Amino acid sequence: MPDLNSSNSTGAGRWGSCPLPEGGGELITLAHGSGGRLTQRLIDDIFVPAFGKASLASLEDAATIDFPGSELAFTTDSFVIHPLFFSGGDIGQLAISGTVNDLAMVGSEPLFLSVALVIEEGLPIAVLKQVVASMAETARAAGVQVVTGDTKVVERGKGDGVFITTSGIGRRISPRPVGSQQICKGDALIVSGDVGRHGMAVMVAREGLKLEGELQSDVASLNGLVTELFNAGIAVHCMRDLTRGGLATAAVELAEACQLSINLNQPAIPVSRPVQAACELLGLDPHFVANEGRFLCLLPADQVDRALAILHSHPLGANAAVIGSVDDTHPGWAMLESAYGTRQKLSRLAGDQLPRIC
Amino acid sequence: MPDLNSSNSTGAGRWGSCPLPEGGGELITLAHGSGGRLTQRLIDDIFVPAFGKASLASLEDAATIDFPGSELAFTTDSFVIHPLFFSGGDIGQLAISGTVNDLAMVGSEPLFLSVALVIEEGLPIAVLKQVVASMAETARAAGVQVVTGDTKVVERGKGDGVFITTSGIGRRISPRPVGSQQICKGDALIVSGDVGRHGMAVMVAREGLKLEGELQSDVASLNGLVTELFNAGIAVHCMRDLTRGGLATAAVELAEACQLSINLNQPAIPVSRPVQAACELLGLDPHFVANEGRFLCLLPADQVDRALAILHSHPLGANAAVIGSVDDTHPGWAMLESAYGTRQKLSRLAGDQLPRIC
Numbered sequence: 001m002p003d004l005n006s007s008n009s010t011g012a013g014r015w016g017s018c019p020l021p022e023g024g025g026e027l028i029t030l031a032h033g034s035g036g037r038l039t040q041r042l043i044d045d046i047f048v049p050a051f052g053k054a055s056l057a058s059l060e061d062a063a064t065i066d067f068p069g070s071e072l073a074f075t076t077d078s079f080v081i082h083p084l085f086f087s088g089g090d091i092g093q094l095a096i097s098g099t100v101n102d103l104a105m106v107g108s109e110p111l112f113l114s115v116a117l118v119i120e121e122g123l124p125i126a127v128l129k130q131v132v133a134s135m136a137e138t139a140r141a142a143g144v145q146v147v148t149g150d151t152k153v154v155e156r157g158k159g160d161g162v163f164i165t166t167s168g169i170g171r172r173i174s175p176r177p178v179g180s181q182q183i184c185k186g187d188a189l190i191v192s193g194d195v196g197r198h199g200m201a202v203m204v205a206r207e208g209l210k211l212e213g214e215l216q217s218d219v220a221s222l223n224g225l226v227t228e229l230f231n232a233g234i235a236v237h238c239m240r241d242l243t244r245g246g247l248a249t250a251a252v253e254l255a256e257a258c259q260l261s262i263n264l265n266q267p268a269i270p271v272s273r274p275v276q277a278a279c280e281l282l283g284l285d286p287h288f289v290a291n292e293g294r295f296l297c298l299l300p301a302d303q304v305d306r307a308l309a310i311l312h313s314h315p316l317g318a319n320a321a322v323i324g325s326v327d328d329t330h331p332g333w334a335m336l337e338s339a340y341g342t343r344q345k346l347s348r349l350a351g352d353q354l355p356r357i358c
Numbered sequence: 359m360p361d362l363n364s365s366n367s368t369g370a371g372r373w374g375s376c377p378l379p380e381g382g383g384e385l386i387t388l389a390h391g392s393g394g395r396l397t398q399r400l401i402d403d404i405f406v407p408a409f410g411k412a413s414l415a416s417l418e419d420a421a422t423i424d425f426p427g428s429e430l431a432f433t434t435d436s437f438v439i440h441p442l443f444f445s446g447g448d449i450g451q452l453a454i455s456g457t458v459n460d461l462a463m464v465g466s467e468p469l470f471l472s473v474a475l476v477i478e479e480g481l482p483i484a485v486l487k488q489v490v491a492s493m494a495e496t497a498r499a500a501g502v503q504v505v506t507g508d509t510k511v512v513e514r515g516k517g518d519g520v521f522i523t524t525s526g527i528g529r530r531i532s533p534r535p536v537g538s539q540q541i542c543k544g545d546a547l548i549v550s551g552d553v554g555r556h557g558m559a560v561m562v563a564r565e566g567l568k569l570e571g572e573l574q575s576d577v578a579s580l581n582g583l584v585t586e587l588f589n590a591g592i593a594v595h596c597m598r599d600l601t602r603g604g605l606a607t608a609a610v611e612l613a614e615a616c617q618l619s620i621n622l623n624q625p626a627i628p629v630s631r632p633v634q635a636a637c638e639l640l641g642l643d644p645h646f647v648a649n650e651g652r653f654l655c656l657l658p659a660d661q662v663d664r665a666l667a668i669l670h671s672h673p674l675g676a677n678a679a680v681i682g683s684v685d686d687t688h689p690g691w692a693m694l695e696s697a698y699g700t701r702q703k704l705s706r707l708a709g710d711q712l713p714r715i716c
Contacts, residue, residue, distance in 0.1 A: 034710030035602030060537050061460035061599065062433035064530065067425060075420035076472035076525055080510045102419035114434035116523045118476070150523075152438045154714065160516040165474045165508075167434055167525035172422065179418050241419065244393030352392030356512065 014083075014161070028123040033153025042151060046129055050136035051115075051146040063147040065112055069171040073108035075099055076167040082356045084131065084161050086205035088197075088216030092134030094292055094358060095164040097221040098243070100142045104223040105239045105295060107174025107230070113139060114167045116150040120159035131162060142221035144168070173230055180257035182237040188301045189262070189324035190308065192225070192317045193218065193294050194270035195247050196286035200278045202357045209281075213274035220293030225314045229297070234307050238298040241291070243358055248287040248346045250296055251324075251334035261330040264346075267339045268323045287336070288349055290357045298326065372441075372519070386481040391511025400509060404487055408494035409473075409504040421505035423470055427529040431466035433457055434525040440714045442489065442519050444563035446555075446574030450492030452650055452716060453522040455579045456601070458500045462581040463597045463653065465532025465588070471497060472525045474508040478517035489520060500579035502526070531588055538615035540595040546659045547620070547682035548666065550583070550675045551576065551652050552628035553605050554644035558636045560715045567639075571632040578651030583672045587655070592665050596656040599649070601716055606645040606704045608654055609682075609692035619688040622704075625697045626681045645694070646707055648715045656684065 031038045079095040096113065103110040115135060119128065139146050176182070201217040203209075222241065229236055238258075240250045247269065255262040264287075271279075271286045279286045293316060299307060304322055311317030329335075334346040389396045437453045454471065461468040473493060477486065497504050534540070559575040561567075580599065587594055596616075598608045605627065613620040622645075629637075629644045637644045651674060657665055662680055669675030687693075692704040 030713045031709040033713065034707060035607055036707040036709065037705075038708070039602075040706060061463040062431040062466070062526075062528070064429060064431050064464055064466070064535070067428060067430045070425060071422060072425045072430075072527075073420040073422050074470055074472060074527060075506050076474045076523070077508045078474040078476050078510045078523060080476055080512050082516075105419040106422055108420070108422070112432055114432060114525050116434045116436040116525075118436050118438055118521050118523075148433050150435045152436045152521075152714075152716075154438050154518060154521075157515055158440075158518040160512060163476050163510075163512075163521065165434070165436060165476075165523035165525075167472050167474075167523075168420075169430075169432060169527065170420070177422070244397075249393055347395075348398060349392065349394040350396070351389040351394065355388045355391065356510075358510075 026125045028119050028121055028125060028128065028153055030121055030153050030155065033151060039151065046132050047149060050132045065147060071172040073103050073106050073170040073172065075102040076165065077102065078163060078165040079358055080163050080356050081202065081358055082160060083205055084127065086217055087201045089219040090131060090134050091162065091164055092131040093138045094219050095166045096135050096138035096142065097219055097292060098358065099166040099168040100144060100221045100223050101241045103168050103170035104226040105241050107172060107178035108170030109173045109227065110142065110144045110168055110170045110223050112147045112169045113144050114148045115146055116165040117152070118159055118163040119151065119153050120161055121153055121156045123161055128162065138221065142223055173227065174236065178236055178238060180238055180254050183254065183258040183260060183298050183326055184237060185260055185326055185328050186301055187237055187298045187326040188304045188322055190297045190304065190311065190320055191247065191269065191294060191323050192297065192311060193319040194272045194275065195242060195291055195294055196271055196275040196279060196289035198292040199289035199354050199357045200275050203282065203354055204278060211274055211278055215274040215278060218291055218293035220316050222293060222295055222316060225316050228310050228314060229307060232306065232310055234299060234303055236297060236299050239295050241295045243290050243292060245349065246288045246290055247296065249348055252346050252348055255334040256332050259331045260326050260328055262324065262326055262334040264324040264334065264336045266336055268321055270319050270321050284353055288353055290354065292358065384483045386477050386479055386483060386486065386511055388479055388511050388513065391477070391509060397509060404490050405507060408490045423505060429530040431461050431464050431528040431530065433460040434523065435460065436521060436523040437716055438521050438714050439560065439716055440518060441563055442485065444575055445559045447577040448489060448492050449520065449522055450489040451496045452577050453524045454493050454496035454500065455577055455650060456716065457524040457526040458502055458579045458581050459599045461526050461528035462584040463599050465530060465536035466528030467531045467585065468500065468502045468526055468528045468581050470505045470527045471502050472506045473504055474523040475510070476517055476521040477509065477511050478519055479511055479514045481519055486520065496579065500581055531585065532594065536594055536596060538596055538612050541612065541616040541618060541656050541684055542595060543618055543684055543686050544659055545595055545656045545684040546662045546680055548655045548662065548669065548678055549605065549627065549652060549681050550655065550669060551677040552630045552633065553600060553649055553652055554629055554633040554637065554647035556650040557604070557647035557712050557715045558633050561640065561712055562636060569632055569636055573632040573636060576649050576651035578674050580651060580653055580674060583674050586668050586672060587665060590664065590668055592657060592661055594655060594657050597653050599653045601648050601650060603706065604646045604648055605654065607706055610704050610706055613692040614690050617689045618684050618686055620682065620684055620692040622682040622692065622694045624694055626679055628677050628679050642711055646711055648712065650716065
């Protein structure tokens with residue numbers, strides 16, 4: 001089992017469950033963050049090969065971009081996940097997909113990303129390379145360009161491997177605004193797939209648990225799937241990716257924002273068997289567990305069949321399901337209805353089930 | 359003298375030289391980063407009052423913005439400065455001005471900023487409030503809007519107080535492109551003020567040194583001053599703010615990028631007496647020390663008088679001086695000429711004079 005707790009370990013084990021080159025590798029030093037010769041070497045040897053010279057011209061203070069459109073979306077997220085590698089993904093993939101998804105959720109096409117790294121002294125350069133390669137591959141697959149970046153290094157014990165902050169710019173592609181203010185009474189709720197996978201995959205990697213069945217993170221870039229919904233003319237009212245706090249917290253936030261009642265039908269919510277098993281073992285509620293490739297879509301009930309057909313024909317929406325509806329019985333509340341017909345008001349969790357899962 | 363070294367201290371001393379409410383204050387916990395109830399309270403109690411509800415609508419995944427123009431500038435920087443407070447500024451001011459300046463340096467008007475915080479468990483909430491208030495005030499003064507943000511919390515000993523990543527979007531205002539590729543033989547070099555203040559102010563705060571004379575950071579937002587140059591029709595070829603690595607590293611980078619010779623005239627470079635004294639005491643070269651409110655401006659020699667008149671009439675350019683010129687005697691090299699006429703090739707530093715000054 002990897003030594004996940006020792007803060008003095010510099011081997012691969014500390015960073016996660018992914019096999020990494022062992023021993024003797026070069027480590028990040030404070031000088032790599034100095035803006036001097038070693039910073040330049042990181043840029044030349046790692047960032048430029050990964051993201052391209054034209055795009056990541058570190059020589060200017062900012063990237064200048066021709067922007068095609070008049071309305072843009074802008075978002076930022078820091079990723080501090082521990083461990084850096086987990087079943088189904090790593091921090092690099094997460095940092096790109098997370099920001100891509102935030103842009104997609106407001107009805108925009110993600111175009112340009114920035115990447116800022118805060119690296120802890122002692123991180124093996126091989127680990128950094130692997131994370132950067134993963135970012136580059138995820139960006140390429142999602143059709144977004146990393147156009148600017150920054151690197152800082154902090155002393156051992158003042159960070160944790162690497163923290164990544166990605167910001168992103170997108171161009172609006174939805175014909176109408178998309179957001180919580182557009183939610184209407186009578187809307188249906190579709191979830192794009194089974195919930196709770198990301199949080200449980202990270203937890204399993206962190207605790208070194210052995211479970212039957214495959215438990216992989218759902219981390220994925222959702223912009224392709226969202227674009228298909230818009231291309232088909234689906235009148236999406238609101239979308240929300242189900243990250244920190246999971247499906248239940250998203251439902252609470254949306255209910256508060258639109259001041260309608262968001263009703264979830266528990267038996268309809270897809271949860272995979274490995275996630276269910278891991279949640280039972282650890283005493284967690286899968287509805288509050290984070291996802292990184294699942295979203296909630298609120299739309300007029302008469303468009304559900306067409307939307308489901310589109311979702312089901314895409315690998316990331318294969319398990320999409322209608323899981324609830326919007327009415328005005330309890331304005332501002334999210335309600336969970338069980339198989340037995342009992343209804344329960346959902347609340348934000350007071351504390352943190354699973355810290356540092358993103 | 360503040361206890362700057364104890365990593366277990368939760369009092370104000372650990373965070374810097376600024377007086378802070380003592381004892382008994384509420385501390386940041388992991389639950390503040392959970393996306394649950396305490397995260398919401400941070401947003402409601404600290405971020406919304408500081409940045410405004412309309413702008414920082416945490417309810418959507420991304421901010422949507424009407425963008426006035428067709429060419430945008432995009433930049434990102436992480437700030438990991440230690441200590442958080444120093445003479446003349448703090449990490450909040452630095453995080454806003456640093457990103458504002460990066461946008462200004464490429465000839466754009468900074469408009470929209472994002473702020474992502476990675477907070478170490480145990481940070482006093484009073485410290486966070488002070489940093490956020492400083493960010494809000496700096497943004498207001500610079501005329502930029504903070505439109506989106508993110509907060510993560512890491513365990514004690516996995517961070518250092520707070521790291522801030524700001525990204526920014528600007529709109530091009532320069533009639534021509536501005537950058538290292540526009541530098542021409544015959545250009546003059548103007549520096550907007552005396553150099554080395556920020557790095558030395560941080561060093562003094564960190565080491566608890568007592569020096570004669572006032573040594574304050576030069577941290578400042580330069581966009582107002584830069585706009586005045588463009589409004590007056592000055593044909594700026596290139597600008598560079600003199601952050602990590604200072605004036606000398608900027609000169610090396612520009613020389614490499616334009617493949618001309620960047621010649622600095624040492625006696626003309628303004629260095630204040632307190633900076634000179636602190637550098638001598640610590641064995642540092644002020645030309646390599648970071649600034650956060652100074653920039654180098656390269657422009658045709660026949661525009662120097664008009665540019666200097668504009669700079670001198672602005673508080674941030676009062677000590678602006680012509681400090682060198684561009685020719686093709688040593689393509690790709692930056693040269694420093696001493697008072698005795700000797701010339702020396704400048705190189706990037708191998709290591710780090712002053713880690714974590716930004």
